[in-house]
Amino acid sequence: MTTSQEGTLPRHEQTAGASSRGRGGPVAVSLVLTLALQSAVPPFATDTYTPAFPRVTADLQTSASLVGLTLTAFFIGLALGQLTGGPFSDQRGRRLPLVAGGLICMIGAAGCALAPSIAVLIIFRVVQGFGGGVAAVVARAVIVDVAHGNALARVMSLMMAIGGLSPMIAPVVGGTILTAGGGWRTVFWALTGLALAMVVTALVRVRETLPPERRHAGGLRRFASGLVLVIRIRSFVLYGLTGSLSGFTMMAYVANSSYVLQEQKGLAPLPFSLFFASTALSQVLLAVLNARIVGRFAPRRLIAVGLGLAAAAVATLTLGVLVLDTPLVLTCVGFLVLMAAQAFVFGNAGALAAGHARQVAGSASAVLGVFTAIAMAVSAPLASSGGATTAVPMIVVMLLGVTGAITAFLLAGRAARAAAVA
Known part of the structure; x- marks a missing residue:
């Protein structure tokens, strides 16, 4: 290779x-x-x-x-x-x-x-x-x-x-x-x-x-062929799935954290709003950090770090919410790390996906957008289906999402190596 x-x-x-x-x-x-x-x-x-x-x-x-x-x-x-x-x-x-x-x-x-x-x-x-x-x-x-x-x-x-x-x-x-x-x-x-x-x-x-x-000249036939061409690029699809499935995991937090933190853990509305804003801010700050260090570290290495942090956060939340009934602080730490970790995944996965479909960048951008929209649209109702009664659906969605993202990431590396050899 x-x-x-x-x-x-x-x-x-x-x-x-x-x-x-x-x-x-x-x-x-x-x-x-x-x-x-x-x-x-x-x-x-x-x-x-x-x-x-x-x-x-x-x-x-x-x-x-x-x-x-x-x-x-x-x-x-x-x-x-x-x-x-x-x-x-x-x-x-x-x-x-x-x-x-x-x-x-x-x-x-x-x-x-x-x-x-x-x-x-x-x-x-x-x-x-x-x-x-x-x-x-x-x-x-x-x-x-x-x-x-x-x-x-x-x-x-x-x-x-x-x-x-x-x-x-x-x-x-x-x-x-x-x-x-x-x-x-x-x-x-x-x-x-x-x-x-x-x-x-x-x-x-x-x-x-x-x-x-x-x-690329052409009408509806070319319109459709551009989308089909993008879907046939295996590395593009797998990196796209890495980002969208990571978003699937994150959306479970967005959709259900109010129930977990307010109804189950007793956090008041104002502190919850401040905490929610802090998780978004953590993602912004790490995205800026990612932009500064991506020249020193390969994008795949940064994605691996992000997915590793996300997996650790989901494991912590699984134990904390379902098994040990951990204190509020530990639950908040799990949510914070999960959100912040996405900063190392989204931009890098999107960049690697787009790099494999540069000849049809518009179609590729459209497919990435739809991937993400579908993932988040499906995640939200599933994760919040337990409401204030149980956090099991949220945890299941998170486990499926982070496992799927890691799997897609590993397969994307294999597909890229095979393409390089070819």
């Missing part, structure tokens, strides 16, 4: 910094911030809006279940936007669909703000999610175009760190708007402004990163 001297990765998994510089130099911080903004729609479009659910129910004279359906509608649009925007950007270039995604998202948000009924609100939530999905998936494809090897892992880690701030900021923004007297429509006008900022920054800061000679 042919390997590089850096770490234990096959040569095709490690592109030297010079290669990245040959494709336009180091990635500017302003570009990273711009692309992070394109990916900020999901947390802002959900977390700023959910506190206003009761007001929406009363104002539109509808039911709570239909208002809840607006979240489902948004994520349906988000998934469709990613599946459409990624392959389309492989055909037509990145800049046009990136700007178009922001415009569609802006139209959707404005439509939500003006919606006269719950049916219209649901329709425009799909539109808003579709535009946000297009913008997010193309932003990830741009990263793959401009960064390679360790530089790609570094940029993805920075994107993760910036994105990790969104779930902490969004509820504050939404709560501030509502507390200041703004109604739920004001929240959507704020989201319209966010989408406008996406469009403006994309126009100003994002150049075309996919020249015509690297594009």
